[in-house]
Amino acid sequence: MERYSLHKVIGEGSFGRALLVRCKSTQEKYVVKEIQLPKNKSKLENSRREAVLLSRMKHPNIVAFREAFEADDLLCIVMEYCSGGDLLQRIRQQKTTQFCVDDVLRWFAQMCAAAKYIHDKRVLHRDLKSKNIFLTDNGTIKLGDFGSACVLNSSKAYAHAYVGTPYYVAPEIWDNKPYNNKSDVWSLGCVLYELCTLRHPFQASSWKSLILKVCRGAYPPLPNYLPYELQYLVKQMFKTNPKDRPSLHTILTCHRVSKLLRTHLPCQAIETEERGRRPGRWNREEGMKVADLLGEKSLIKTSTFEGVELPEACCESREPGPRKQWATEPSDTVMQMLANASLISNDSMASDSRPLAGSTHGSVSAGQKDGRQRRRWDKDPPERLLNMLEKAQLQRAFSTFLINKGGDDPLVGPLSQPQGDNTDGPEPEVAVDEDRLQPRSDDEDTDFEEEHPSDWIDELDKMFSEH
Numbered sequence: 260m261e262r263y264s265l266h267k268v269i270g271e272g273s274f275g276r277a278l279l280v281r282c283k284s285t286q287e288k289y290v291v292k293e294i295q296l297p298k299n300k301s302k303l304e305n306s307r308r309e310a311v312l313l314s315r316m317k318h319p320n321i322v323a324f325r326e327a328f329e330a331d332d333l334l335c336i337v338m339e340y341c342s343g344g345d346l347l348q349r350i351r352q353q354k355t356t357q358f359c360v361d362d363v364l365r366w367f368a369q370m371c372a373a374a375k376y377i378h379d380k381r382v383l384h385r386d387l388k389s390k391n392i393f394l395t396d397n398g399t400i401k402l403g404d405f406g407s408a409c410v411l412n413s414s415k416a417y418a419h420a421y422v423g424t425p426y427y428v429a430p431e432i433w434d435n436k437p438y439n440n441k442s443d444v445w446s447l448g449c450v451l452y453e454l455c456t457l458r459h460p461f462q463a464s465s466w467k468s469l470i471l472k473v474c475r476g477a478y479p480p481l482p483n484y485l486p487y488e489l490q491y492l493v494k495q496m497f498k499t500n501p502k503d504r505p506s507l508h509t510i511l512t513c514h515r516v517s518k519l520l521r522t523h524l525p526c527q528a529i530e531t532e533e534r535g536r537r538p539g540r541w542n543r544e545e546g547m548k549v550a551d552l553l554g555e556k557s558l559i560k561t562s563t564f565e566g567v568e569l570p571e572a573c574c575e576s577r578e579p580g581p582r583k584q585w586a587t588e589p590s591d592t593v594m595q596m597l598a599n600a601s602l603i604s605n606d607s608m609a610s611d612s613r614p615l616a617g618s619t620h621g622s623v624s625a626g627q628k629d630g631r632q633r634r635r636w637d638k639d640p641p642e643r644l645l646n647m648l649e650k651a652q653l654q655r656a657f658s659t660f661l662i663n664k665g666g667d668d669p670l671v672g673p674l675s676q677p678q679g680d681n682t683d684g685p686e687p688e689v690a691v692d693e694d695r696l697q698p699r700s701d702d703e704d705t706d707f708e709e710e711h712p713s714d715w716i717d718e719l720d721k722m723f724s725e726h
């Protein structure tokens with residue numbers, strides 16, 4: 260740390276502080292992320308993953324890694340400083356002035372290029388949100404915070420990965436299914452929606468309402484002035500079945516929106532993306548350097564995984580084991596419990612015949628124009644989860660939420676106004692897009708997912724019982 264002088268503390272995350280520093284020899288500014296190292300050896304390895312992963316991500320739209328070292332029980336990751344701040348701050352600065360479409364397309368194209376790059380390396384980010392996407396002073400997007408990219412074992416870390424940011428969490432996570440590349444696509448859909456509207460797609464005044472909206476894919480349609488391709492893309496990214504969501508490869512190469520996006524990508528990024536189509540290989544030397552710095556040579560033992568060398572530390576245990584699933588509960592119990600939640604009432608959904616996003620271009624409305632009964636999403640979040648979250652409402656448990664004790668808005672989202680913001684939004688504007696609920700398989704998309712997901716709801720339950 261002697262090589263750097265402290266400029267200021269720029270923030271505190273759930274794992275430690277973020278410092279703005281200056282390199283004494285070059286005078287360049289960097290961010291040092293300090294992470295408290297746990298005593299437990301296996302947890303120690305988990306903490307080091309962020310550094311190892313970041314060191315391997317070399318892309319114009321990913322925060323550049325400089326070095327990592329350990330000092331005084333702290334892991335320090337030195338990385339590029341993004342002076343434009345994070346995208347959430349940028350969105351808030353707009354107040355009510357919408358971004359111009361070119362900015363939205365340019366930023367979104369860059370974040371897709373970055374996310375595609377990591378997916379090509381079989382890495383899932385798992386915490387994509389506007390707060391983890393940064394801007395440089397020249398307006399370039401940089402994807403950051405790889406702290407959740409691998410499963411972290413502490414209950415706090417686990418909750419951070421899945422529940423700390425429930426506004427961006429895909430329906431399959433609430434359904435206790437493994438996280439996969441399409442779950443990152445859902446989260447990026449939330450960021451795209453925020454850029455398009457300055458609001459979050461799934462505003463809610465309670466956990467229950469939020470989860471129901473997410474599981475039903477119910478969000479207010481995008482404004483009609485936005486290009487049809489964007490409206491169509493958002494619809495696709497919010498398909499409740501992950502198999503029906505396009506992969507980032509599809510979005511950038513053969514989706515209706517691809518041409519628009521690619522015209523907004525700098526040539527350099529397109530070249531990187533083209534190279535990314537060939538199976539990427541980890542840079543072993545770079546990994547060894549970081550592992551050496553971190554004093555943990557075992558981190559760089561590699562294993563081959565579908566042609567891509569992955570550090571063992573980056574993978575979950577490959578031990579085969581039973582995948583934990585929800586016990587099937589009678590869904591009418593859930594329905595009874597939620598009887599008062601107006602959002603889930605079939606009447607309020609079906610009776611809303613307002614046009615949906617993109618409806619001017621031929622997509623369907625929520626109403627059943629032809630009188631035929633369409634297939635509905637018949638999954639509900641499990642009772643145990645909803646009961647548990649009922650308890651959680653009064654706890655300030657997560658870094659990205661304000662949970663007001665006894666307040667009218669127990670769950671205040673990242674883009675909610677401190678006062679007077681009806682987080683639930685005007686009810687009639689929320690519509691279920693029945694079309695999204697129809698199965699559609701994209702054979703060109705290859706899915707990959709966590710190999711051995713842990714039962715995060717058990718972890719969460721434990722965490723809540725501790726309070």
Ligand SMILES: Nc1ncnc2c1ncn2[C@@H]1O[C@H](COP(=O)(O)OP(=O)(O)OP(=O)(O)O)[C@@H](O)[C@H]1O
Pocket residue numbers: 269270271272273274275276277290292322338339340341342344345390391393403404406419658
């Ligand atoms: N490379 C960076 N350049 C500029 N600002 C950064 C950079 N990395 C982090 N920050 C800022 O530092 C602050 C702390 O970031 P950090 O990632 O440590 O935690 P967090 O995202 O606030 O919380 P959590 O870790 O719980 O998600 C945030 O305000 C973030 O915007």
